[in-house]
Amino acid sequence: MTDDPKILVPFDHDEAIPIRIMARLAGISEQTARNWCAEHGLGRRIAGRWWGSRVALAMFRDGDKAALNAYHAGQRDGRVADYFARVRAQKLKNL
Template identity: 55%
Template sequence: MEDDGTDFILKPFDAAEAIRVNVAARLAGVAPRTIQHWCAVHRIGRRIGGGHWRVSRVALAMHLDGDEEALRLYLSGDRVSARVAGYFRRAGL
């Protein structure tokens, strides 16, 4: 995915959706540096106050599932289509 600066990752910000890098790493079974890399490359998270990464648990699930279409929709601001809403339900959001 190219970063064109127009994505809606964690926008609007929802503390229930946002998780810390170490939590995301544990869920994904990878190192925290890998999660930071995924945040930058695949846009599954963003930096918030103080420059700390927060990861969208929804976007992480999409990435881990290999569901690029759902992630593209999510990054475009879609929160209601069946494909995206299913991930929110799965995350309990």
């Protein structure tokens, strides 16, 4: 078993966002978004391209380290599920 954080595992198109979108949502540069992905586990490289997690970004911006740690551990229930529901609701609202 690997100890790698379970970021965007499994890959979900509702959760994943390109770095340029993540940067815009967070009001930061694309380089800072890539740095946050690497340093704080907010995204990962897939086929050479960085993808951010809407869910991990929401947890990070809320300062919810417990939820972010649970997400990294692969948990997708409880508090983490609440973030998934919130992110999906926001996405639907913006359609």
